[in-house]
Amino acid sequence: xTLAAQMREMGRDxxxxxxxxRLASAxxxxxxxxxxxRALRGRQQSILAANAADLxxxxxxxxxxxxxxxxxEAIARSLETVADLPDPVGExxxxxxxxxxxxIARVRTPIxxxxxxxxxxxxxxxDAAAIxxxxxxxxxxxxxxxxxxxxxxxxxxxxxxxxxxxLPAASVQLVPVVDRxxxxxxLAGLDRAIDxxxxxxxxxxxxxxxxxxxxxVLGHLEGLxxxxxxxxxxxxxxxAIVANAKMRRVSVCGATETLLxxxxxxxxxLPRLAAAMPDCELRGDEGARxxxxxxxxxxxxxxxxxxxxxxxxxxxxxxxxxIGHIARYGTGHTDAIIASDxxxxxxxxxxxxxxxxMVNASTQFADGGEFGFxxxxxxxxxxxxxxxxxxxxxxxxxxxxxxxxxQIRP
Amino acid sequence: xTLAAQMREMGRDxxxxxxxxRLASAxxxxxxxxxxxRALRGRQQSILAANAADLxxxxxxxxxxxxxxxxxEAIARSLETVADLPDPVGExxxxxxxxxxxxIARVRTPIxxxxxxxxxxxxxxxDAAAIxxxxxxxxxxxxxxxxxxxxxxxxxxxxxxxxxxxLPAASVQLVPVVDRxxxxxxLAGLDRAIDxxxxxxxxxxxxxxxxxxxxxVLGHLEGLxxxxxxxxxxxxxxxAIVANAKMRRVSVCGATETLLxxxxxxxxxLPRLAAAMPDCELRGDEGARxxxxxxxxxxxxxxxxxxxxxxxxxxxxxxxxxIGHIARYGTGHTDAIIASDxxxxxxxxxxxxxxxxMVNASTQFADGGEFGFxxxxxxxxxxxxxxxxxxxxxxxxxxxxxxxxxQIRP
Numbered sequence: 001x002t003l004a005a006q007m008r009e010m011g012r013d014x015x016x017x018x019x020x021x022r023l024a025s026a027x028x029x030x031x032x033x034x035x036x037x038r039a040l041r042g043r044q045q046s047i048l049a050a051n052a053a054d055l056x057x058x059x060x061x062x063x064x065x066x067x068x069x070x071x072x073e074a075i076a077r078s079l080e081t082v083a084d085l086p087d088p089v090g091e092x093x094x095x096x097x098x099x100x101x102x103x104i105a106r107v108r109t110p111i112x113x114x115x116x117x118x119x120x121x122x123x124x125x126x127d128a129a130a131i132x133x134x135x136x137x138x139x140x141x142x143x144x145x146x147x148x149x150x151x152x153x154x155x156x157x158x159x160x161x162x163x164x165x166x167l168p169a170a171s172v173q174l175v176p177v178v179d180r181x182x183x184x185x186x187l188a189g190l191d192r193a194i195d196x197x198x199x200x201x202x203x204x205x206x207x208x209x210x211x212x213x214x215x216x217v218l219g220h221l222e223g224l225x226x227x228x229x230x231x232x233x234x235x236x237x238x239x240a241i242v243a244n245a246k247m248r249r250v251s252v253c254g255a256t257e258t259l260l261x262x263x264x265x266x267x268x269x270l271p272r273l274a275a276a277m278p279d280c281e282l283r284g285d286e287g288a289r290x291x292x293x294x295x296x297x298x299x300x301x302x303x304x305x306x307x308x309x310x311x312x313x314x315x316x317x318x319x320x321x322x323i324g325h326i327a328r329y330g331t332g333h334t335d336a337i338i339a340s341d342x343x344x345x346x347x348x349x350x351x352x353x354x355x356x357x358m359v360n361a362s363t364q365f366a367d368g369g370e371f372g373f374x375x376x377x378x379x380x381x382x383x384x385x386x387x388x389x390x391x392x393x394x395x396x397x398x399x400x401x402x403x404x405x406x407q408i409r410p
Numbered sequence: 411x412t413l414a415a416q417m418r419e420m421g422r423d424x425x426x427x428x429x430x431x432r433l434a435s436a437x438x439x440x441x442x443x444x445x446x447x448r449a450l451r452g453r454q455q456s457i458l459a460a461n462a463a464d465l466x467x468x469x470x471x472x473x474x475x476x477x478x479x480x481x482x483e484a485i486a487r488s489l490e491t492v493a494d495l496p497d498p499v500g501e502x503x504x505x506x507x508x509x510x511x512x513x514i515a516r517v518r519t520p521i522x523x524x525x526x527x528x529x530x531x532x533x534x535x536x537d538a539a540a541i542x543x544x545x546x547x548x549x550x551x552x553x554x555x556x557x558x559x560x561x562x563x564x565x566x567x568x569x570x571x572x573x574x575x576x577l578p579a580a581s582v583q584l585v586p587v588v589d590r591x592x593x594x595x596x597l598a599g600l601d602r603a604i605d606x607x608x609x610x611x612x613x614x615x616x617x618x619x620x621x622x623x624x625x626x627v628l629g630h631l632e633g634l635x636x637x638x639x640x641x642x643x644x645x646x647x648x649x650a651i652v653a654n655a656k657m658r659r660v661s662v663c664g665a666t667e668t669l670l671x672x673x674x675x676x677x678x679x680l681p682r683l684a685a686a687m688p689d690c691e692l693r694g695d696e697g698a699r700x701x702x703x704x705x706x707x708x709x710x711x712x713x714x715x716x717x718x719x720x721x722x723x724x725x726x727x728x729x730x731x732x733i734g735h736i737a738r739y740g741t742g743h744t745d746a747i748i749a750s751d752x753x754x755x756x757x758x759x760x761x762x763x764x765x766x767x768m769v770n771a772s773t774q775f776a777d778g779g780e781f782g783f784x785x786x787x788x789x790x791x792x793x794x795x796x797x798x799x800x801x802x803x804x805x806x807x808x809x810x811x812x813x814x815x816x817q818i819r820p
Contacts, residue, residue, distance in 0.1 A: 022761075022763075096782065098780070098781075098782060102771060102775065102780075104781060104782075109763070111793055111794070112793065195793050195794075196793075196794060210624055211624070214620055214621070216626065216627070216792065216793070216794045217626070218794075234816070237816040240816065240818055241816065241817075241818055244818035244819060245818075248818070248819055349811050351432075353432075353519065353809070354809065355809055355810065356809065356810045356812060357809060357810070357811055357812070358811075358812040358813075358814060359812070359813050359814060360813070360814040360815055360816055360817075361512060361812055361813075361814025361816075361817045361818075362817065362818045362819050364818075364819040365512065365812065365814075365817065365819050367819075370508070370512075370819065371508075371514060371810070372506065372508060372514075382626065383521055383522065383605050383606075383626070383807050384521070384605075384606060384626045384628075384794065384795045384807060385794045385795040387807060387808060387809060387810070388809070388810045397793050397794060397797060398797060399763070399764065399765055399766065399767060399797060399798070400765065400766045400767070400781070400797070400798045401759050401767055401768075402766060402767070402768040402769070402771055402775065403768075403769050403770070403771075404768065404769060404770040404771025404775075405770055406644070406647040406650065406651065406770055406771075407770075407771045407772065407775065408650055408651055408654035408655075408658070408771075408772045408774075409654060409658055409772050409774040409775050409777075409780065
């Protein structure tokens, strides 16, 4: 069978599975997620062996790719958290009556079939499947070549979970080969089998999705996050927050990549910050380098998502300039102000038009779990349908149910 | 200036206007809408003259295109209704605290710049502008050739309203020429100036949008609505509802185009229905024609949005068959069951996966005003962001505002 025929078959199977999932109970879907967690633990050895094989050939972001016993256990626990989440499907979001007696309810429904295109994080396979099952959506996942062996091993555990809960095997499908053509077919919608594409990746993927997608897209794209230290900031707090926002984990999309500092507090802040994160390379504009020796930040640095222990540093003159920089270089992900001044804070929170805006907190809180959503499939950086962390509730749509007693429209 | 340069300039102006609209108060935007209503009344003569000129060259759906004093007054009143609606921008949709003290709010924000592509209804120009202003979005509208003179005249009144309220003229822009290339440029996003495309039109437009759009789309496409008369229906009610759903106004997207009837009640229902709407042409399947002489319904009739006094009629064997027909031929707009049986009703409402599902009511209630939204820009037939009637609230997005006191992530 050609790849094209195989992908079309996956699409048809997905459509059929979507109808079955909509009829399956919340408990049945919870049980499928729990059974998958058990299967992940039972298959620990083979999953770690597959991951080790992936690591041998890998270059680059090894921290994203690597699994160990603790991380695999964390994945299993994350599935159990999702299994325990309230089920969003069928929830009455609103209900009201009209003067003519019509009763109108807005009811949550699954989206249908989600096509996810991602790169090298093996945990995404399990997390995405659990979130889709919680929201009664079918998942078709295409992972990057670096993580393919790990993904196949994890998908085996998920298939075991589906079988135990008597859900269709096609509820969670993994594209079993790495082929750029498969991505193109998914972006074209697999003959209307895919309702929504979720891409998670870098610029190349962004551009390809923008160019080729024929179905709606929930972009999970770059996180070029900013932390801005206003002149009114408590500098102890600022040092602690920025060091955490940059260095807690450098490979996550919520990591701060650019620090903006009000010129007047930079002489005190920058040396203390450098001391607090000695392993971080600083790249500064002229003003920052006049305070502290550091590498030169080129124009391209302001728009680079390092995902590494590197921080671009720019001095600014006040909140307006900070907002302007973020409007120009930001990706609409997460941006924070550290300040005590109420007016500057209010202006920043109001005018910075990102999915998440923060005051006096680390941008690394950009995370579905930290928001209380239980889990996330990523952080949406577009403007439609959902922004910020995408959990099960964000993977639903709704319909209006109108109950009448014979009303006709005048 | 070439059309391309002109369109790019419209996009740049729109971006600047979007920033200004976000900072404008709710009252200022209300005043712009009210001033537009006043200007519409003041310019009644010239608008009706422009519409008369449009009608001279027009063919086809004249009822959609025609304006008269009463319709123009209705448009002005509709603007005033929108001006009085609660403003959605800045609304706190949800707010909660996390165990670590982080305070998280989900706050409504405008989408930004809306590009609307529509055909021949002149009222759309005013309604869309009012809804966009109420939600602090900029509108770039491209209307069909048949309604262009009317749209230009109405846009003149809107421009007067913007000026009176001191909002940028670019807050509401009309593409001043009819050129297919203009549509292509809008679908490409005008250099990232457009955040959302709203198409309203028939199949050709649907297909073009699907093929060419590089920005998110909120589809306002075909309304192939079904009314299904279940065997348990009160037949007096069924006749009244179906006649209204078909004939009240045949050119609206919520008009029923296909009637499905349970075989056992068809012999009683069909003659009574035919008597109740003598001006409607019936096209039936074999079973229907055995009961009543009528034209033959071809396969293509099941997927034709007539927008005319024609009704396709098919006999079915129970609610499952009705659901199956709708799944195959429907467009996800509005579908109704007329029934008294609770089980059949529940199954229909649950399994028909359209934006609006109804029981014992006319599909012509598919309308933002009838839903209590004040006004609508159309009925969304896609699955993402919003379904059903799209009013000001549906033209918003949100951001998360996270307030901390120095939290760092462990």
